[in-house]
Amino acid sequence: MFPADLKYTKDHEWLKPAADGTALVGITSYAQDALGDVVFVDLPEVGATFGQGEEFGTVESVKTVSELNLPAAGEVLEVNETLADHPEAVNEDPFGRGWMVKIKLTGDLAGLLDAPAYEARVSAESH
Amino acid sequence: MSELMKTPLNAAHRALNAKMVDFGGWDMPVQYPAGIIAEHEAVRTRAGLFDVSHMGEIRVKGPGALALVEHLTPNAVSQLVLGQIHYTAFLYENGTFVDDLLVYREGEEEFLLVVNAGNSDKDFAWVQQHAGGYDCTMVNESPATGQIALQGPLALGILQPLTQTPLAPIGYYHYTHGEVAGIKCLISRTGYTGEDGFELYCAAGDTEAVWNAVMAAGTPQGLLPAGLGCRNTLRLECKMALYGHEIDDTIQALEAGLGWIVKLDKGAFIGREALLAAKAAPFARKLVGFKTLEKRDIARDHMAVVQDGQPIGFVTSAAPSPTCGINLGLAYVPTALAKVGGRIQIDIRGRAVPAEIIPTPFYKRLK
Numbered sequence: 001m002f003p004a005d006l007k008y009t010k011d012h013e014w015l016k017p018a019a020d021g022t023a024l025v026g027i028t029s030y031a032q033d034a035l036g037d038v039v040f041v042d043l044p045e046v047g048a049t050f051g052q053g054e055e056f057g058t059v060e061s062v063k064t065v066s067e068l069n070l071p072a073a074g075e076v077l078e079v080n081e082t083l084a085d086h087p088e089a090v091n092e093d094p095f096g097r098g099w100m101v102k103i104k105l106t107g108d109l110a111g112l113l114d115a116p117a118y119e120a121r122v123s124a125e126s127h
Numbered sequence: 128m129s130e131l132m133k134t135p136l137n138a139a140h141r142a143l144n145a146k147m148v149d150f151g152g153w154d155m156p157v158q159y160p161a162g163i164i165a166e167h168e169a170v171r172t173r174a175g176l177f178d179v180s181h182m183g184e185i186r187v188k189g190p191g192a193l194a195l196v197e198h199l200t201p202n203a204v205s206q207l208v209l210g211q212i213h214y215t216a217f218l219y220e221n222g223t224f225v226d227d228l229l230v231y232r233e234g235e236e237e238f239l240l241v242v243n244a245g246n247s248d249k250d251f252a253w254v255q256q257h258a259g260g261y262d263c264t265m266v267n268e269s270p271a272t273g274q275i276a277l278q279g280p281l282a283l284g285i286l287q288p289l290t291q292t293p294l295a296p297i298g299y300y301h302y303t304h305g306e307v308a309g310i311k312c313l314i315s316r317t318g319y320t321g322e323d324g325f326e327l328y329c330a331a332g333d334t335e336a337v338w339n340a341v342m343a344a345g346t347p348q349g350l351l352p353a354g355l356g357c358r359n360t361l362r363l364e365c366k367m368a369l370y371g372h373e374i375d376d377t378i379q380a381l382e383a384g385l386g387w388i389v390k391l392d393k394g395a396f397i398g399r400e401a402l403l404a405a406k407a408a409p410f411a412r413k414l415v416g417f418k419t420l421e422k423r424d425i426a427r428d429h430m431a432v433v434q435d436g437q438p439i440g441f442v443t444s445a446a447p448s449p450t451c452g453i454n455l456g457l458a459y460v461p462t463a464l465a466k467v468g469g470r471i472q473i474d475i476r477g478r479a480v481p482a483e484i485i486p487t488p489f490y491k492r493l494k
Contacts, residue, residue, distance in 0.1 A: 036162060
């Protein structure tokens with residue numbers, strides 16, 4: 001149920017590494033379901049740099065707000081501008097159109113979970 | 128942790144794939160798969176069906192019932208006619224809230240008090256504690272009673288085919304006894320959403336049958352099951368108080384803007400002396416409605432209102448408003464600042480964010 005080509009954090013972000021040293025980052029289907037209807041995604045400026053696990057933004061739903069933590073150290077190359085007018089993309093397509101930032105990786109992917117490990121963690125959390 | 132309490136509709140919610148949460152010790156649906164925004168919009172434009180079986184019911188009956196309920200609440204109980212309901216409260220001697228509630232006049236000597244789920248045991252004990260000298264019985268009917276709320280502009284049209292009781296003549300805050308889908312119900316024209324609608328009380332064991340009949344009748348017209356998530360955004364838009372937020376045991380009835388339920392000239396009741404004193408002096412704080420000015424600035428319950436970095440008040444409830452499309456909230460602020468058009472600042476995770484005081488209710492339906 002979770003895409004095998006992504007890496008995951010225990011806080012429910014995903015990271016999709018590309019061959020050129022960049023990566024896309026978003027939140028998982030489990031995270032969007034827990035949040036409910038997303039109404040705003042607060043994203044950083046292009047050029048901002050963050051360490052692994054650092055807060056790079058917030059996602060607001062009708063009922064709550066959640067921090068976004070970067071799964072790996074990196075510099076922000078691009079933010080998903082379409083979320084400004086269509087935050088619901090995070091609910092509708094969390095692993096696709098709902099991506100949040102594109103980063104240039106400046107560190108490694110240590111500590112991230114693969115899909116089976118993340119799935120095991122999620123099923124433990126929801127029981 | 129102790130086991131969560133369940134309403135008679137627990138299995139029905141799970142069958143509908145509701146997301147369940149712990150709400151004051153009750154296992155309740157916060158939303159169904161449609162989501163809070165869709166459920167909110169269904170109630171504003173069509174209809175939504177809520178399980179409110181967790182609410183508490185206390186029946187007071189006997190020659191002393193009227194005098195007891197007058198003693199316990201600030202609103203004028205003697206003014207209620209048979210089949211009429213009013214909104215009121217249990218107050219402490221200092222004028223703060225034990226709870227808010229509805230009083231139904233069931234007879235000359237009989238009243239049904241409908242209280243909040245989380246306060247139900249405290250409320251029943253409060254009634255018993257003050258009943259000495261009043262010739263009446265008190266029964267906590269909560270476990271035996273189910274309740275569902277059908278809310279929205281299509282509510283009457285959905286419900287009417289299920290009952291012989293003519294619904295249109297039932298006025299707002301009035302009720303009658305009848306049958307819905309062949310099941311005995313108290314049919315009450317009340318709600319907590321700001322829309323027209325009905326609350327149906329029945330025997331706990333009949334609740335699922337009533338729920339299923341209303342769902343079947345309403346689904347073709349766009350009725351959605353609706354959870355506590357949209358119940359909160361709907362009531363917030365209408366500035367309806369929620370215990371633990373706008374009202375609690377630290378807030379006086381008058382500063383909460385609930386002077387209209389306080390009838391100081393009706394005679395003695397618990398809290399009257401404190402409210403008389405409060406009325407004679409200016410209030411230190413008032414409940415106001417506000418909107419933040421930027422889309423990204425979404426205030427939340429319990430955030431601080433700040434001035435020069437110091438807390439001067441607090442947000443009671445706040446959320447993005449599905450109907451109004453802006454970020455709304457209610458807050459207690461010093462009376463000097465409580466003017467429509469005035470600016471306040473909310474501490475949102477360490478940022479002092481500007482907000483404007485705006486008129487309430489934020490939403491009012493066209494009648």
